[in-house]
Amino acid sequence: MKTKRYFARISEDIKKLGERELNSFGAANIKPVYRGIYFKAEKDILYKIVFKTRFISRILAPVISFSVHSDKYLYKTGKQIEWGDFLSVNETFAINAIVIDSNIKHSKFAALRLKDAIADYFTEKQGKRPSVEKFNPDVYFDLFIDKNRAIISVDVSGGALHKRGYKKEAVEAPMSEILAAAIIEYSEWKGDVPIYDPFCGSGTLLCEAFIKVTDTPAGILRKNFGFKKLPDYDSAIWDKVKKEELKKIKDIPGGLISGSDISGNAVKISKNNCLALDKKRKIIIEQKDLFKIDKIQDSIIVCNPPYGIRMKKGENLDTFYKNLGDFLKQKCKNSSAYIYFGNREYIKKIGLRAKWKKVLSNGGLDGRLVRFDIY
Ligand SMILES: C[S@@+](CC[C@H](N)C(=O)[O-])C[C@H]1O[C@@H](n2cnc3c(N)ncnc32)[C@H](O)[C@@H]1O
Known part of the structure; x- marks a missing residue:
């Protein structure tokens, strides 16, 4: 991403641990906000953070931020995003939506409207559309609306990071x-x-x-790394980071x-x-x-x-x-x-x-x- 600015979603209780971790991985301009931390990172640092973080829930690359007072406007703005930069018609996607204290009341409805916008963007341009896949999609998008302010992001972690991949089975009352x-x-x-x-x-x-x-690396068993879907993804850098961290x-x-x-x-x-x-x-x-x-x-x-x-x-x-x-x-x-x-x-x-x-x-x-x- 051109801005090199990302957002780490993290539980409020452990935000200090997340800040310390981001610092140790080499992130810059670390700025904690409510339930998250903004930071800047070059590609190698970003890939390392996604691969190694133990405390961050998701890492997002914000694409657009705008005021949204109705679902119609969400759809209209959503359709103007160049979705083709992140997704192709043959891939699947999912939208993780959170809505707080806004005119649009329900996160599922907000996700549905954005999904319509993505589908119509592709249908109008290419006559075909990518499908939604709730579990294990190719690309995860994130929609966050707080007090009628929306942020749409690409999830560069590739889905919730607590899913490390080692928990094949759980007992009753397992721990995150x-x-x-x-x-x-x-x-x-x-x-x-x-x-x-x-x-x-x-x-x-x-x-x-x-x-x-x-x-x-906490993500050693994970298969899906969302940063691979960014238009400027560099596989040589990822290979190098992975090799160094595994060593x-x-x-x-x-x-x-x-x-x-x-x-x-x-x-x-x-x-x-x-x-x-x-x-x-x-x-x-x-x-x-x-x-x-x-x-x-x-x-x-x-x-x-x-x-x-x-x-x-x-x-x-x-x-x-x-x-x-x-x-x-x-x-x-x-x-x-x-x-x-x-x-x-x-x-x-x-x-x-x-x-x-x-x-x-x-x-x-x-x-x-x-x-x-x-x-
Ligand atoms: C809340 S669970 C622990 C969950 C665990 N941290 C995880 O990640 O899945 C409590 C566990 O205590 C075990 N347990 C209950 N009484 C026990 C006892 N007297 N001695 C040893 N284990 C016991 C239960 O079998 C259960 O697996």
């Missing part, structure tokens, strides 16, 4: 990959001591710990990252998910009831215990959390535990003093990450 990456980051774990997740479920925290410590991947000793879960099915799923990244099987996962574990000492503990909202209805977990607190006190000497509470009512049940608490939402849940130090 981006939230897990943030928890690992907040734990300040550098790979110097073992990290353990005793409620590993589908293994999201284990996978994100692996990505961080081995410096594996940086480090090996780790077996058992540095490990986890367990009481459910045999969760163990099977998490092993399978981890294997997508950890081809050398360095992550160890076992079937264990936490309360039967002998000890977890001199370690970083990260976990997201059951919290009753998406688990069995009406389950009383008060005793469970009290027992978890006792386990930490008695069996986890010289460790720090970073526990994600989907329901913050349970924080006080642990009976340990928290070193700090951070607001971290997960799919609409107002969760907290809490650090406990055990001496």
Whole structure:
């Protein structure tokens, strides 16, 4: 894109992590705004950001910004965009729309009008039109309307970036990959001591710990990179960036990252998910009831215990959390535990003093990450 200016969509809670990450990748003019960060980047930096980011949800290249007070005007302006620069009639596309506080009320309707504009642009010019494909389209566009101001962008990430590609299967109440990456980051774990997740479920925290410590690009398994659809895409630069980043991947000793879960099915799923990244099987996962574990000492503990909202209805977990607190006190000497509470009512049940608490939402849940130090 001529302007070299892009927009990283990111959850408000972790925006600081996104800024730090963009900075470390070499982005310039980093400017945080509500639920996003504007930045400038040359092609190599942009490709690297898309390939490696652990915290950003989507990266957009804004094409046009305009005032929009009706769906008719959205259609009319939408039709004037040179869609042929990004898409051909034989390709498929999808529109991700967000509408906030505007005359056009519904995001689905806004997406539909823009889709009509794209279809009619092609039909009038070429007598044929590209089709819409909700899952795995060739090109993703983004429509954001806030207080009647619209921004249309090409999604240069190629769809939501939390979909890393390692989660072949999930357990009930899984955790978003981006939230897990943030928890690992907040734990300040550098790979110097073992990290353990005793409620590993589908293994999201284990996978994100692996990505961080081995410096594996978070997008290593992704197939669709939206920047390839930009008119100025440079495949030689992408090949170079990819080669350089893959060369940086480090090996780790077996058992540095490990986890367990009481459910045999969760163990099977998490092993399978981890294997997508950890081809050398360095992550160890076992079937264990936490309360039967002998000890977890001199370690970083990260976990997201059951919290009753998406688990069995009406389950009383008060005793469970009290027992978890006792386990930490008695069996986890010289460790720090970073526990994600989907329901913050349970924080006080642990009976340990928290070193700090951070607001971290997960799919609409107002969760907290809490650090406990055990001496
Ligand atoms: C909220 S889920 C964890 C989700 C996980 N972070 C993920 O990414 O999929 C809680 C997990 O705790 C496990 N669990 C419940 N009670 C347990 C216990 N006593 N010991 C070990 N695991 C237990 C459940 O089987 C479930 O997989």
